Amino acid sequence: MTDTTGTLDEALERLHASGPERDGRLTNHAPMAVEALVRHGQAAAVHRWLDHYADKLEEPPPPYAPVTADGWREALGDPARITDWTRFFARELAEHPWRAVLAEWWPRLLPGIAAGATHPVIRTGHAVRTLLASPEGDADSGPRLAELAHALGYWAARHQPLPPLAPLAAAPSAAAALDAVPPVPEQDGGIRHRLAQLTAFPVWGDAPDPDTARARLTELVAAATHRYATHGHGEPTMLVHAATAPNAVLRALPALPRALWAPSLSAAWAASAAVTAAYTPVEAAPYEATSLTPEEVFARAAAHGDDHTIKFTDTALDVGGPLALAAAVRSVELNAPVFR
Structure with missing residues (x-):
C-alpha cells in the first residue's frame, strides 16, 4: 500500500532524532511498527501510537570517529559506533543509488543477521519495503533513505555472527x-x-x-x-x-x-x-x-x-x-x- 497521507515520512522524521536502542540494548521498535501501521491502513493511529511510545525513545549515542570506506572493518560490530555507522550510510546513500549500497553491504552484514536479537535486519526489511513501494519506484524520499541509513547503521554496529x-x-x-x-x-x-x-x-x-x-x-x-x-x-x-x-x-x-x-x-x-x-x-x-x-x-x-x-x-x-x-x-x- 502506498502512503498518500504523508504520515510515514512525518513519523520517520520524528523518529530519526532518536537512537536505535534504549537502556543500553533494548531496541527502538517504533520505525518498524509505524511502517506496518501505515501499510495496513492505520495511518490515523500513528502519531497517537508514537506519543505513547515516546518515553521509550532515547537520543542517539555521541559520535566517536567517522567510519570510512577503507577502514570500516575495525568498526564492524562496535555498538559504540552506532552514530558513526548511521552517518556513514547517510553519506553512501547520498552519493550512490540505494539499491547499489544495499547490494554492496548486504553480503557483508548478512553473517551478523542474529545480532541485536535480529532487530537490525527486521528494520532493514521494513525500510526496503518502504522504498520499493514508493510511487517513484527508486524512491528519493529523504526520510525513507534516512531510515535505510539508520537500519543499516544499526546492523553494522551490532553485527555479531x-x-x-x-x-x-x-x-x-x-x-x-x-x-x-x-x-x-x-x-x-x-x-x-x-x-x-x-x-x-x-x-x-x-x-x-x-x-x-x-x-x-x-x-x-x-x-x-x-x-x-x-x-x-x-x-x-x-x-x-x-x-x-x-x-x-x-x-x-x-x-x-x-x-x-x-x-x-x-x-x-x-x-x-x-x-x-x-x-x-x-x-x-x-x-x-x-x-x-x-x-x-x-x-x-x-x-x-x-x-x-x-x-x-x-x-x-x-x-x-x-x-x-x-x-x-x-x-x-x-x-x-x-x-x-
Missing part, C-alpha cells in the same frame, strides 16, 4: 526443520547467553537457483508464522522474530541481485532456527481458529498496540491463510496490550 554450527540430519520441509531444532540447554537469561549455547542445526534450505531460494524462504516464513500459533507461549515476544526476521530478508530480495538470494536464505534459516532454539517451549499448546478477516485482525493488533504484535501480524498478513491469521490473533492474546 552466530557460533560455529554442526549439521544435523536433513529435514524435508521448513516446518520439520523448525520442529527438529534442538533447544539450548540453559533456557534462561538474555538472548546473547542463549545464542552462545548453539551448537548444531538441522540441514535445510539448500537452493540450486535463486527462484528456489525465494520459494524456500517463503516456505520458512510461513512455517515460522504457523508455528507461533502452537509454540508462541514459550516466549511470546521473542518468538515472533523466528518469523519476522526471515520475512525481512524475503522483503529485501526484490532489491538485491539474484546471486544473493541463496545466501540470504541460508542466513534467514540460521536466524529463525537460532530464535527457535533459544525460546522454544517443551510442548505445543492448542489454539483457536478465527473468523476475522485480515483487515479485522490487523485492526485488532493496532488497537492492542504492542510493537511486536503489530510487526508479527504484519508478517502473518504477508503469509495469509487461516493458520497465519490464527497465529496473529494468538500474538494479540499472549502479549500484554499497550492500550487498555
Whole structure:
C-alpha cells in the first residue's frame, strides 16, 4: 500500500532524532511498527501510537570517529559506533543509488543477521519495503533513505555472527526443520547467553537457483508464522522474530541481485532456527481458529498496540491463510496490550 497521507515520512522524521536502542540494548521498535501501521491502513493511529511510545525513545549515542570506506572493518560490530555507522550510510546513500549500497553491504552484514536479537535486519526489511513501494519506484524520499541509513547503521554496529554450527540430519520441509531444532540447554537469561549455547542445526534450505531460494524462504516464513500459533507461549515476544526476521530478508530480495538470494536464505534459516532454539517451549499448546478477516485482525493488533504484535501480524498478513491469521490473533492474546 502506498502512503498518500504523508504520515510515514512525518513519523520517520520524528523518529530519526532518536537512537536505535534504549537502556543500553533494548531496541527502538517504533520505525518498524509505524511502517506496518501505515501499510495496513492505520495511518490515523500513528502519531497517537508514537506519543505513547515516546518515553521509550532515547537520543542517539555521541559520535566517536567517522567510519570510512577503507577502514570500516575495525568498526564492524562496535555498538559504540552506532552514530558513526548511521552517518556513514547517510553519506553512501547520498552519493550512490540505494539499491547499489544495499547490494554492496548486504553480503557483508548478512553473517551478523542474529545480532541485536535480529532487530537490525527486521528494520532493514521494513525500510526496503518502504522504498520499493514508493510511487517513484527508486524512491528519493529523504526520510525513507534516512531510515535505510539508520537500519543499516544499526546492523553494522551490532553485527555479531552466530557460533560455529554442526549439521544435523536433513529435514524435508521448513516446518520439520523448525520442529527438529534442538533447544539450548540453559533456557534462561538474555538472548546473547542463549545464542552462545548453539551448537548444531538441522540441514535445510539448500537452493540450486535463486527462484528456489525465494520459494524456500517463503516456505520458512510461513512455517515460522504457523508455528507461533502452537509454540508462541514459550516466549511470546521473542518468538515472533523466528518469523519476522526471515520475512525481512524475503522483503529485501526484490532489491538485491539474484546471486544473493541463496545466501540470504541460508542466513534467514540460521536466524529463525537460532530464535527457535533459544525460546522454544517443551510442548505445543492448542489454539483457536478465527473468523476475522485480515483487515479485522490487523485492526485488532493496532488497537492492542504492542510493537511486536503489530510487526508479527504484519508478517502473518504477508503469509495469509487461516493458520497465519490464527497465529496473529494468538500474538494479540499472549502479549500484554499497550492500550487498555
